[in-house]
Amino acid sequence: MKYDEFIKNVQNSGSFNFREDAEKAVQATLETIKERIVGDEAVQLSAQLPEDLAKHLRGREGQFGDHFKVEEFYQRISQKEGTDAATAAIHAKAVISVLSCAVTPGEFADVRSNFSEDYDELFAELANTEK
Template sequence: MKYDEFIKHVQSVAQIDSREQAQQSIQATLEIIKERIVGDEAKDLAAQLPEEIAQYLRGREGENGQHFKLEEFIERVSEKAGVESTDAIMHIRAVFTVLQNAVSPGEFASFKHNFSDDFAELFPAVSA
């Protein structure tokens, strides 16, 4: 999936008005994902994404992820993206949905494995 396509899909799925806000939400979500998951898993996920998006996942190779709960994840993305928590939830869901379509099923399963069951509401309900 190309960079512009990724942005457009996130913008459409989350019903975000501006391309800039979609880009901010993608960056915020991926940077918080990078903090949350094992660094090598973030690197593997980045390898299947356009460089403009992949860069937000790099920099923690070899490190363990921080264990913070769903509410803190949402709050961190909300603050970083400059949106309300309710909007952040929709934006995160959109990013996760587009990620599922942008990477291989095996990579998405590995990525999802980094999250506890309380994060299930952020992931797409059915496989694409």
């Protein structure tokens, strides 16, 4: 999936009024994913994305991911976006939804395995669409 298509899909999925807001949400979410998952897994994920997205996942190679709960995941995104945590949660779910379509199922499963059960709500809409 090309960068413009990724952003457009996030913009539509997250009901963003402006493309720039969708881009900010994508950047914030990808950077927070990078903080949460194993660094080498983030690099593998980045390899399947356009460079303008991939660059937000690099920089923690060889490091373990930080262990924080889903509430902190949303809080970190909200701080990066400059929005509240509830809005950040909606944005993160939109990004995850598009990300799941942008990479291979195996790679997305590898990413998902880096998140504990308390993140199920982040991935819940994907489970509903797979049925």
